[in-house]
Each structure stands twice: as structure tokens, then as C-alpha cells.
Amino acid sequence: MQTSPQAGTVVVIGGALKADSDAVWQRIVDEAGGPGAPIAVFPTAAYEPERISAQIVAALERCGAVAQVVPIAPHLDGIDLQARLHDPALIAQVAASRAVFFSGGAQEYIVDTLRPGGRETAMLGAIRAVFEAGGVIAGTSAGAAVMSRLMFRDAMDNLAVMKGLWRAGQEYDQGLGFVRDWLLVDQHFLKRGRIGRMLPALHALGCRMGLGVDENAAVVIRGARLEVIGGAGALLVDIGEATHDAALPAFNLRGVRLSYLDAGDSHDLDSGVTTPAARKRDGRRIDPAAPGFLPLREAGRYFLDILGEGCLHAALAQLLEGAAPEVLGLAYRHQPPPQDAMPGVGFEFRLYRAPGLVGWRDAAPGADGYTLLGARLDVIPVRVALPLYTPLRAEAPQPLQETRP
Structure with a gap:
């Protein structure tokens, strides 16, 4: 099941938010209704769920939210995970929320917990109901990866994916589907060179466009509109007009369209029109x-x-x-x-x-965006030659030649 992409708001965070990233946390709270907004925090992906959830709750409450942890995570000790997934009190807590936040960690924990064996749990149903009612679904890092219909599950080696070494259910999997079917979301994107895995995935899995969100940045998605916020940017990867030569014995694409959007820029998925931030339009x-x-x-x-x-x-x-x-x-x-x-x-x-091809420079003094x-x-x-290079060998010394005046 995929949720209607027109219902609520999705906030995709590329991971590694810095200490001064309150603009991102504040935007989540504002989209959820402002001060007092109830937000359910899922540390499901985290390896240290208690510590990570406490940090998320503190950030959201600093911006005015009423954040509560939903204690469902494989790495929480001494709990009955299945019982909590069907606990009426926890489901009611989520249903009464205006936003749901997924932590970072390992995205397979989120999908395997909330949709084991491809079967949606009652808890996932409650999360979808929040979105369908116009609420917010937000996530960072692993919590961002699950937003699209398909997701990278465990594909850390970009070059291996380019060489075809990736498998369904292992390196890629079904995501939760909170954005449009043909949009593939990835995180830590420019920091980790993940266009290497994005391009083969778009071509093989039938997704026309990729959204690669960098670290310390977030993209707010509502309907067709994307807006970049935070301290970095995101890359739109469009293969709609790209061509592939099937006769070549390895992955290839020609004519991929790339657009880099910085903080404050927005893009309409339907029209394809990008609007740079006002400070850019006033600049160069x-x-x-x-x-x-x-x-x-x-x-x-x-x-x-x-x-x-x-x-x-x-x-x-x-x-x-x-x-x-x-x-x-x-x-x-x-x-x-x-x-x-x-x-x-x-x-x-x-x-x-x-x-x-066109671009804009930030007009603010000292800015380089x-x-x-x-x-x-x-x-x-x-x-490629292996090895690509070899050390030069020392040449034999040449005898000195006598010179006459």
C-alpha cells in the first residue's frame, strides 16, 4: 500500500544535522501546527534508541512541540516488539499526533518492523492515517530513506551497484511510499558520492527522478512542491530524456539532467520549474x-x-x-x-x-552557495589499467663526457 502523495507533508533530512539546525526542527513543528503540536518519535532505526530519541525529543520541544517517544525498536532491550506494534494505547498515541518522526540508523529496521514480510501492521496504518489527515511524516538519514516507494536497503558500495552487484531485498527494497511513485529518495548524497548508486537504480527500477539530499539539509515536500531548507542543498537527478546503450557490457547512461538546489530554492515536480531563493535572484x-x-x-x-x-x-x-x-x-x-x-x-x-544551463550565486556577503x-x-x-600507474625507475647514471675549450 502506498499513501496518497497529495495528503500531508513529507520532510526528508539528509542526515548529520548540525547543532545550529533549528530551522529544520522548527519547520517540522510549524508544518505540524506550531506550538503544542503533538509529534510521535520513532527511534526504530537507531542502534541506541534511548539516546537518539532523547536528542530528537529535546530538539522538537525546543521548537515548541510536545514530542513523545513511541518505544518500538529492535535495539530496545527487554520489550515485546510484536505486542507494542499492536498496543492500542501506543496506536492511539500515534493517531492523535500531528507528525511522525523517524530517526536515523538502519532503514531496514523500519520496514522490517512496521511491515514484516510485506504485511502492514496496525501501527503503520496509524502512521499513514496521520499523513492522510494532512499531518507530517519526517525522517533523517535512515528515516529519510524509507519515504519513497523503493529504497536502498544496504547498498553502501556505490561502484558495486554501478557494476550490477545489488539484489532485491538486500541492497534495495520496498520503502513506505510517502512520495510519488517515480521519485527515489536518497540521503547523505553528495557527501558520500551516492549518485553512483542512484543512477543504476533509477534506470533499473522504473523511477524517473531521484532526490539526493545532502547532509545538514532537508527537503520539504507537499504535493508537487519541493523546498530546500537547512545548511546545504539537494540534487535532482532526472533520467526522463536519458538514453541507454544495451549493447555495452556495463551500465551506461547519456543525457541525464542534473539540477542542484540550495537552501531556500523550490521546485515544482509537475511543471519542472525551479524558483531560486530571493537572495539568489537579487544576486549574480x-x-x-x-x-x-x-x-x-x-x-x-x-x-x-x-x-x-x-x-x-x-x-x-x-x-x-x-x-x-x-x-x-x-x-x-x-x-x-x-x-x-x-x-x-x-x-x-x-x-x-x-x-x-543557468545558475545563481548567493548575494549575501561572504556566502558561497x-x-x-x-x-x-x-x-x-x-x-582502467590495473595498476593505474607504476613508479618510475631510476635511470643508470651516464658517464661524464670530457669537454675541451
């Missing part, structure tokens, strides 16, 4: 195709580890403000594990400008 508009465009990044950088921490973000900034119309990077493993069936295969990432719309990406399998 960047159009590399415009007459008189002056690049701010002259030196081109080749990204030897495009899936490394923050590398895709840096590559997009270089594409927008650099002199070259394309930016290249490589995804490969210099020491493949024994189970790698394609040890010499890597993937070239080619980011390039296309008609309509930007918005970028309409970059294109090709991912092409390549053969």
Missing part, C-alpha cells in the same frame, strides 16, 4: 552561453574520484563558472575486491553544458 545570475560571460574558474580540474566526498558538487560548480564547456571525472577502484567480476572496468563521468539548473551528464564504462 550565471549564464555561460550569454555574451560577455566571464569564467571565474580558469583552471580545469580532472576528478580522479568523482564519487569522493563533495567531488560532484565541486564539478558542478566548475561546470557553471569555469572556462571549459565540460568537466570530466572517473569512478574506479584501484584495488578491486575478489568478488568484483569486472575488476578493470571503471566509469567516466562527463558533465557538460546544454542549452538552458549557488543554484544550478540543467547540467547534463553522460556515464560511460571504460577500461
Whole structure:
């Protein structure tokens, strides 16, 4: 069962919220009705549910909510998990809430607990009822991963997914389905280079668009409207016009559309229109195709580890403000594990400008945030030398030649 994506509000947090992230917590409380809003906190995914739930409750109550823990988690000691899932008092507590918050941890604990064997529990039914009544479903990290119809369950190796080493029920699984069917949500996105697993999943699982939320950022989703809040941004990955060459012996896509949205930016999923934050519209508009465009990044950088921490973000900034119309990077493993069936295969990432590429810089003094719309990406399998390089050997010393005046 999937909940209607038009009912309530979803808040997807990319994980690792910083101490000064009260804007995200406050937005959850405001969406739930403001001061006094009852919020049910599920530490189900957490490895230390008591500690994590106490932190979440404190953050929400600091912003005016009345937050209560729903003590259902595999790592809670001395409880009867099945009894609590069907406890009328706990179900009534959730049903009376205006918002539900899922902690981080391991997303498989959430789906396996609330929907064991694919069968929805009464507790999950109560959570869906909160959403259907116009309430809020929020989650961070693992709690964000469960929001889409499909989710990554345990796919930590991005390159392995690109090489096809992922299986239903293990690396990916059914999520809870609080957003549109064709939207795949992922978290810790740019920090952990997770476009490597996002692209094969979109292509194989029938999802047209991916929403990759970075750490210390959140995306508020209500109906078709997305809004980015927090201290970082999110990447929209659209394969609606991308092509795939089935004759190639490894994963490939050409013409993927990428757009990076910063805090304060919004996007309409129906129209495809992005509205930059007001401070961006008052700042510097960047159009590399415009007459008189002056690049701010002259030196081109080749990204030897495009899936490394923050590398895709840096590559997009270089594409927008650099002199070259394309930016290249490589995804490969210099020491493949024994189970790698394609040890010499890597993937070239080619980011390039296309008609309509445009961006904005933040106008605030000292700010370095930007918005970028309409970059294109090709991912092409390549053969990589193993080892990629070898040390130079010392040359034999040459005898000195006598010179005469």
C-alpha cells in the first residue's frame, strides 16, 4: 500500500544535522501546527534508541512541540516488539499526533518492523492515517530513506551497484511510499558520492527522478512542491530524456539532467520549474552561453574520484563558472575486491553544458552557495589499467663526457 502523495507533508533530512539546525526542527513543528503540536518519535532505526530519541525529543520541544517517544525498536532491550506494534494505547498515541518522526540508523529496521514480510501492521496504518489527515511524516538519514516507494536497503558500495552487484531485498527494497511513485529518495548524497548508486537504480527500477539530499539539509515536500531548507542543498537527478546503450557490457547512461538546489530554492515536480531563493535572484545570475560571460574558474580540474566526498558538487560548480564547456571525472577502484567480476572496468563521468544551463550565486556577503539548473551528464564504462600507474625507475647514471675549450 502506498499513501496518497497529495495528503500531508513529507520532510526528508539528509542526515548529520548540525547543532545550529533549528530551522529544520522548527519547520517540522510549524508544518505540524506550531506550538503544542503533538509529534510521535520513532527511534526504530537507531542502534541506541534511548539516546537518539532523547536528542530528537529535546530538539522538537525546543521548537515548541510536545514530542513523545513511541518505544518500538529492535535495539530496545527487554520489550515485546510484536505486542507494542499492536498496543492500542501506543496506536492511539500515534493517531492523535500531528507528525511522525523517524530517526536515523538502519532503514531496514523500519520496514522490517512496521511491515514484516510485506504485511502492514496496525501501527503503520496509524502512521499513514496521520499523513492522510494532512499531518507530517519526517525522517533523517535512515528515516529519510524509507519515504519513497523503493529504497536502498544496504547498498553502501556505490561502484558495486554501478557494476550490477545489488539484489532485491538486500541492497534495495520496498520503502513506505510517502512520495510519488517515480521519485527515489536518497540521503547523505553528495557527501558520500551516492549518485553512483542512484543512477543504476533509477534506470533499473522504473523511477524517473531521484532526490539526493545532502547532509545538514532537508527537503520539504507537499504535493508537487519541493523546498530546500537547512545548511546545504539537494540534487535532482532526472533520467526522463536519458538514453541507454544495451549493447555495452556495463551500465551506461547519456543525457541525464542534473539540477542542484540550495537552501531556500523550490521546485515544482509537475511543471519542472525551479524558483531560486530571493537572495539568489537579487544576486549574480550565471549564464555561460550569454555574451560577455566571464569564467571565474580558469583552471580545469580532472576528478580522479568523482564519487569522493563533495567531488560532484565541486564539478558542478566548475561546470557553471569555469572556462571549459565540460568537466570530466572517473569512478574506479584501484584495488578491486575478489568478488568484483569486472575488476578493470571503471566509469567516466562527463558533465557538460546544454542549452538552458543557468545558475545563481548567493548575494549575501561572504556566502558561497549557488543554484544550478540543467547540467547534463553522460556515464560511460571504460577500461582502467590495473595498476593505474607504476613508479618510475631510476635511470643508470651516464658517464661524464670530457669537454675541451
